[in-house]
Amino acid sequence: MRVHVVFIGLGLIFLVIGMAFGMWMGINQDFQYAAAHAHWNLVGFVTSAIYGLTHRAYPKLAESRLTWIQCILHVIGVLIFAPGIVIAVVMDSRVAAIVGGNVLILAALMFMFIYFTHDHRTSPD
């Protein structure tokens, strides 16, 4: 399985869940979770899809030993961060949001490192 397929596929799954969450908020007129919904969509769909499309545009990046670690960290970050915002709203505890946010930043730093340390030829060889 290639990493861009995983990023884009997971991003689309996150998108559908995020849209359903948005519909639920609208139907129930319960907007206290708007920030969780927004960040679920933005880091879950938009950021994942951009990581995936960047890998698709620059296939050399996937040769990095950090590629899959970065992908897994990003997904873990999404799964902790957005629910962490819900927990912050419901239970007044910010721990999960802080942990998830830091994991997402680490994944972004790793992607930046991969991007700047690999060449940007647009074909794999």
Ligand code: HEM
């Ligand atoms: C079926 C699709 C979607 C539905 C039904 C939906 C629904 C909603 C609702 C009800 C709100 C709260 C509005 C309010 O507070 O007055 C909201 C806010 C928001 N949504 Fe969505 N949404 C959808 C898709 C998306 C997507 C795909 C993104 C981003 C890629 C997104 C980003 C945001 C943002 C940034 C906010 C503002 C959050 C805030 O004010 O804190 N939404 N959405």
